[in-house]
Amino acid sequence: MLVKNQEIDVVIESVGSDAQGIARVDGFVVFVPFAIKGETVKVHIIKTTKNYAVGKIIALIKPSKERVNVPCPVYGKCGGCALQHCSYQEALKVKKQIVKDAIHKIGGFYDQEVNDVVGSNYCYGYRNKASFPLFVNNDGDLEVCMFRGLSHDPIYINDCHITMTHINIIAEIFKNFVNKVYSLEQKNKLKHLVVRYIDGKALVTIVSQEKPIKFDNLFDLMMKALGINENMLGLFWCKKSKDNNVILEGEITHLLGIRNILTEFMGISVEVSPLSFFQINIDIMQKIYKEVVQGVKEGQVVVDAYSGAGLLSALISKKAKSVYGIEIVPEATKNANSLKKQNNIDNLVNINGDVSQELPKLVEKIGKDFTLVLDPPRKGVDERVINTILGVLPKNILYVSCNPASLARDLKMICKGGYKIEEIIPFDMFPQTAHIESFVKLSKM
Ligand SMILES: C[S@@+](CC[C@H](N)C(=O)[O-])C[C@H]1O[C@@H](n2cnc3c(N)ncnc32)[C@H](O)[C@@H]1O
The missing domain is CATH 2.40.50.1070 (OB fold (Dihydrolipoamide Acetyltransferase, E2P))
Structure with missing residues (x-):
């Protein structure tokens, strides 16, 4: 039994959802932040609960060859980054595992493959x-x-x-x-x-x-x-x-x-205001958007739910018959409307409102034959929206997520309602942090 303030050597067996190392002492889980899988580290136990303990590294007994020097003087204190101590290749492996674990354990898709993480061209100095x-x-x-x-x-x-x-x-x-x-x-x-x-x-x-x-x-x-x-x-x-x-x-x-x-960006003039949502890593943003546009079939009607300042909707509009963007922040919808005007797009309608209220109204108007793009905030898709989706059953769903846990929860509900996962591609939108963006293609069974 571990006790607080104990010092003990542990071997890191796996990684947790926040990219921390996980060791087991007599079957008991010890979370070790800033440790890499395969390392042996001496930890000081700083917390114990009924189910787990937390250990702080006090010495690296057998460091991983993937361990690198950390450039930031407040690393380990600041809550922003969790992976500066890893080589970039190792960090991408950790992130793939985080997505896999969420999809398997929260989603219940035990056999689901997850692609390798698409890396960022810029690992530092990328946040805009x-x-x-x-x-x-x-x-x-x-x-x-x-x-x-x-x-x-x-x-x-x-x-x-x-x-x-x-x-x-x-x-x-x-x-x-x-x-x-x-x-x-x-x-x-x-x-x-x-x-x-x-x-x-x-x-x-x-x-x-x-x-x-x-x-x-x-x-x-x-x-x-x-x-x-x-x-x-x-x-x-x-x-x-x-x-x-x-x-x-x-x-x-x-x-x-x-x-x-x-x-x-990508041939579209864009307007960004202080309040409107805009992806923070432009390299990865462009890689994900390309993937989403590829997932849309020529001439389809598309609903872009959670559409922000409208850049993705505009890109999709080049390929789709028509696009409907739904966004809750009025300022962002304003930006999306001027983007539409500046780019002379005539097959895009920007709707300001809550997806849970606007999607059912929109379906009454446009019918059920459309592709649905979902790019919700961290908390994922509202249950009311999932119910609407499962009532309508659009042909394809393209889901972009910045939170593997809410993604896995939503996929579980969506797939129970008659969809199958075609592909899961993680993207490293937030290098050095434990965060990861994922793109999932779903089709109706
Ligand atoms: C992750 S961002 C995606 C934005 C856009 N797809 C992009 O790539 O720039 C999520 C967006 O959903 C909006 N949002 C949050 N909750 C919403 C809701 N209930 N209904 C509609 N939009 C919502 C946010 O304001 C934000 O612009």
Whole structure:
């Protein structure tokens, strides 16, 4: 029986859903974060429960040859990355296993194959968006932060290695500016800094209880540091009035510069605003979108549920007879409509609303002969939506997911209702983290 504070050597046998190592001591499970399968490590038991224990590595007795040096100084403290200690090839293996385990154990598809993970061309510096929590330290200085794993404790950072350099530069400029110009009381009103950087243009949103002061000076400093002009930078204030963990909610005021990023991907002009969803790894985004478009047959009617700012719907519209995008965030639907206009697309209808309410209404109008694309948020597809799908039984379903657990749960329900999985392809949208995106092709049996 393991007890807290015990030190023990363990052999890592497998990986868990958060990419942590798993060892067994007399049949009892020990989770060991930052350990690699096959390693022998000495751990300090920091937690025990009825069903498992958690061990912290204190020495590598027999390290894996896949272990690499970690570039980030806050690795292990910050909750963002879980796999920097692994070679990239090993990290991809771990992620494949995470998807497989979810599909087998949660979905119950014990014989289902999962393809190798499609890797990202950029393993660091790939994130085109970051939301930094802001805190004031004991000396009264503002710090740009990340959160400690599984908590809301701040970790002070200088830069985030998986985030694009330009975003780190903006965060640094912001911190230095605030520390020079703001009073302590003003600093305490600052909550988050959200930065998006796409195609050489940046959107910066200051989330604060009070309107930022001297923002025109800050705007100038940011332009200078990035070597860009006012047509390439937008500054916003999101008024934080509620005391909760939601980052961007409530009123967003445009302060200076551009309101949207106008850019082009895969032959489509795109508009991205501070609020609209946009995939954070552009290399992988393009690889997944290609796969989804390939899954659509020429001349089909397609419903793109959870359609965001509409880029995927627009790409599908080149091949489909008609496309209906459904998206809940009004700002994103607005972006999707201007994308439709800019690209002269006439076979796309963007519907603003909740998929669970809009899909049944849409089916009444267009009938049952369509391909359904699902790209829901982490919590997966609402049960009401699954019931609608199973009432309608569209020919094909193309499911893009950023959460293997909710994906597996949804696939179980969908397949019980008369579908079979054709293929599961994981994509490494979030290198160095334990997160993984998957694409699943389903057909009606
Ligand atoms: C993972 S994103 C996918 C967006 C888009 N397919 C893309 O690739 O950019 C999920 C989207 O679903 C939207 N969403 C979340 N819940 C929704 C709901 N109940 N009904 C409609 N859209 C929803 C979010 O606002 C977000 O834009």
